[in-house]
Amino acid sequence: MTLTEKILARASGKATVQAGDNVWVSADILMTHDVCGPGTIGVFKREFGKTAKVWDKNKIVIIPDHYIFTADSLSNRNVDILRDFVREQGLPYFYDVIDDPNGQWKFDTTKGLLNRQYGSRYAGVCHTALPQKGHTRPGEILFGTDSHTCMAGAFNEFATGIGNTDAGFVMGAGKLLLKVPPTMHFRLEGKMQPGVMAKDIILHCIGEIGFDGATYRAMQFDGEGARHLSIDDRMTVANMAIEAGGKNGIFEFDEQTRAFVDYRCKLNGTKADYQPVERDADEKFIYEMVVDLSKLEPTVACHPDPGQRKLAKDMSTVKLDRAYVGSCTGGKTSDFLEFARVLNGKRVMIDTFGVPATPEIVHDLQTARWGEKTVWQILVDAGVQMTENAGCSACLGGPVDTFGRMNKPLVCISATNRNFPGRMGHKESKVFLASPATVAASALTGHVTDPREYLS
Amino acid sequence: MQSVFTGPVYVVRDNIDTDQIISAQYLNLVPTIQEEYKKLGSYALAGLPDSLYPTRYVKEGQMESNYPIVIGGRNFGCGSSREHAPIALGAAKCRIVLAESFARIFFRNCVATGELYPCECADRLCDVLKTGDVVTVDLDKATVTVKETGKVYSFKALGDVRPVVDAGGLFNYARKTGMMPAST
Ligand code: SF4
Numbered sequence: 033m034t035l036t037e038k039i040l041a042r043a044s045g046k047a048t049v050q051a052g053d054n055v056w057v058s059a060d061i062l063m064t065h066d067v068c069g070p071g072t073i074g075v076f077k078r079e080f081g082k083t084a085k086v087w088d089k090n091k092i093v094i095i096p097d098h099y100i101f102t103a104d105s106l107s108n109r110n111v112d113i114l115r116d117f118v119r120e121q122g123l124p125y126f127y128d129v130i131d132d133p134n135g136q137w138k139f140d141t142t143k144g145l146l147n148r149q150y151g152s153r154y155a156g157v158c159h160t161a162l163p164q165k166g167h168t169r170p171g172e173i174l175f176g177t178d179s180h181t182c183m184a185g186a187f188n189e190f191a192t193g194i195g196n197t198d199a200g201f202v203m204g205a206g207k208l209l210l211k212v213p214p215t216m217h218f219r220l221e222g223k224m225q226p227g228v229m230a231k232d233i234i235l236h237c238i239g240e241i242g243f244d245g246a247t248y249r250a251m252q253f254d255g256e257g258a259r260h261l262s263i264d265d266r267m268t269v270a271n272m273a274i275e276a277g278g279k280n281g282i283f284e285f286d287e288q289t290r291a292f293v294d295y296r297c298k299l300n301g302t303k304a305d306y307q308p309v310e311r312d313a314d315e316k317f318i319y320e321m322v323v324d325l326s327k328l329e330p331t332v333a334c335h336p337d338p339g340q341r342k343l344a345k346d347m348s349t350v351k352l353d354r355a356y357v358g359s360c361t362g363g364k365t366s367d368f369l370e371f372a373r374v375l376n377g378k379r380v381m382i383d384t385f386g387v388p389a390t391p392e393i394v395h396d397l398q399t400a401r402w403g404e405k406t407v408w409q410i411l412v413d414a415g416v417q418m419t420e421n422a423g424c425s426a427c428l429g430g431p432v433d434t435f436g437r438m439n440k441p442l443v444c445i446s447a448t449n450r451n452f453p454g455r456m457g458h459k460e461s462k463v464f465l466a467s468p469a470t471v472a473a474s475a476l477t478g479h480v481t482d483p484r485e486y487l488s
Numbered sequence: 489m490q491s492v493f494t495g496p497v498y499v500v501r502d503n504i505d506t507d508q509i510i511s512a513q514y515l516n517l518v519p520t521i522q523e524e525y526k527k528l529g530s531y532a533l534a535g536l537p538d539s540l541y542p543t544r545y546v547k548e549g550q551m552e553s554n555y556p557i558v559i560g561g562r563n564f565g566c567g568s569s570r571e572h573a574p575i576a577l578g579a580a581k582c583r584i585v586l587a588e589s590f591a592r593i594f595f596r597n598c599v600a601t602g603e604l605y606p607c608e609c610a611d612r613l614c615d616v617l618k619t620g621d622v623v624t625v626d627l628d629k630a631t632v633t634v635k636e637t638g639k640v641y642s643f644k645a646l647g648d649v650r651p652v653v654d655a656g657g658l659f660n661y662a663r664k665t666g667m668m669p670a671s672t
Binding site for chain 2: 177
């Protein structure tokens with residue numbers, strides 16, 4: 033069996049499963065957020081009854097992160113709906129925007145969009161927050177009401193996005209009927225050259241198989257090259273499995289995984305035992321591809337979908353209006369460090385926005401020093417508008433007052449993960465996806481630029 | 489259960505993602521709140537760029553669409569897992585989406601909510617039909633008949649998915665078939 037099949041077999045209490053089998057799978061974690069949580073709760077109450085209790089309160093994680101720093105009253109209300117539910121059910125894992133469990137969330141526009149407006153529990157973008165807060169464990173099943181839930185496959189678990197109705201069912205029953213997906217095999221070899229990042233790996237793979245090339249399938253990444261990738265890099269790759277239509281993406285378990293997961297579970301006092309899955313000799317794949325990481329070059333996915341692959345070096349004629357670094361995919365500490373490495377001591381030519389995925393990343397950047405300055409200061413001095421309000425922000429457009437949202441038909445290069453029409457705001461705007469390094473180089477020139485030009 | 493649907497079609501192309509079906513800015517609406525459900529319908533497919541789709545799916549100022557059948561190309565419903573997408577279409581009174589292929593989560597959400605029938609048709613109907621053409625879809629026979637030309641196309645029968653949508657979604661189906669107690 034493949035890694036995905038092994039986890040699904042275990043979670044459905046079967047000795048073996050194969051692609052195409054329909055199995056009832058027990059959930060280890062159900063994650064939801066402010067955009068889909070209220071609807072999921074609505075389904076749960078409608079179907080299981082007004083006084084129903086969730087199946088296991090230690091297995092539900094609620095992370096408001098999408099429409100937080102906006103004056104939109106319905107969005108603010110949605111965070112309150114989550115809080116009411118958490119109080120009523122006594123859920124321990126709620127990463128609220130405010131500290132008062134009986135309070136109401138209201139964004140204060142007079143404080144501006146850049147300065148921190150959250151309490152001590154707030155965790156930021158769900159997929160980046162889940163591992164930081166100790167909720168991702170090898171061998172487990174994670175369901176989330178968000179398509180990029182597949183990011184947690186970086187930790188050798190089965191993680192996939194589901195809709196509100198399915199999530200409402202899981203909330204009450206703790207399980208879900210799944211079809212076992214066939215696995216596509218991506219064997220990574222070699223090491224990336226300077227200027228190339230994990231984002232380039234996944235953009236390369238999606239370009240190869242197409243934006244729907246993995247529909248109904250699992251994407252397994254392994255091999256020597258995968259072992260060299262950092263945890264952040266693996267997260268970037270697994271995150272975008274959905275951009276090829278994949279059901280999940282998954283990595284092998286190794287010492288890096290163990291060290292990260294053990295540290296995070298201990299730090300947060302979450303469940304610390306888990307059972308990884310290892311590769312079998314008899315894996316059956318529906319597709320195989322070898323990716324030589326040393327041959328990859330800075331890659332871009334052009335408007336209007338993540339499969340429109342080109343090399344950054346061939347795109348210098350594409351003029352840009354703005355640049356954006358942020359999101360679960362591209363707003364991690366390592367992403368900002370690469371972004372800063374290119375920008376250090378220089379000045380951006382176009383409007384450039386930086387949105388760290390989580391408050392912990394804000395802290396990292398405000399404390400890491402390169403010489404006299406913090407990385408945060410280096411970015412601000414380069415002309416980047418950096419916000420402390422970690423969250424999804426303009427990655428998915430959001431309400432019109434969202435930081436970095438394109439309210440006009442502009443052209444943006446972005447370290448995010450999705451570029452369908454209108455994704456970051458105005459429906460006639462265009463988004464080009466690239467690594468934080470490529471976004472940085474492009475911000476310096478105002479057109480799509482290969483970051484290797486700035487490495488020497 | 490109704491199995492024959494006749495009406496004008498609304499035609500879109502490949503890769504219609506969930507942002508185009510329901511723009512992210514309207515995700516502040518909660519589908520299980522009745523009036524917000526209706527509002528979602530009024531925004532169905534409003535994320536399509538006007539430059540490519542000058543005719544709106546739901547007319548300005550209306551809550552429901554005049555097109556009960558949507559015709560799509562490849563990978564319809566790709567992108568996010570938001571259930572608001574099939575719900576917006578359903579609330580706008582779309583009953584059937586006939587596409588060359590569907591993205592996985594969207595397909596599943598159509599069935600789980602019971603909002604509409606997602607039918608896969610190997611023929612690229614989006615190349616053959618134009619918005620406003622009238623067709624008759626017969627779910628039992630798995631055929632689409634174009635009124636003007638009389639041409640008949642077949643699509644993949646819905647199979648196991650059909651009774652779930654007929655029942656009005658996953659929970660109703662589970663109750664009807666005894667997988668869940670009839671009332672809670
Ligand atoms: S950062 Fe973007 S892709 Fe990630 S969860 Fe938020 S909206 Fe989705």
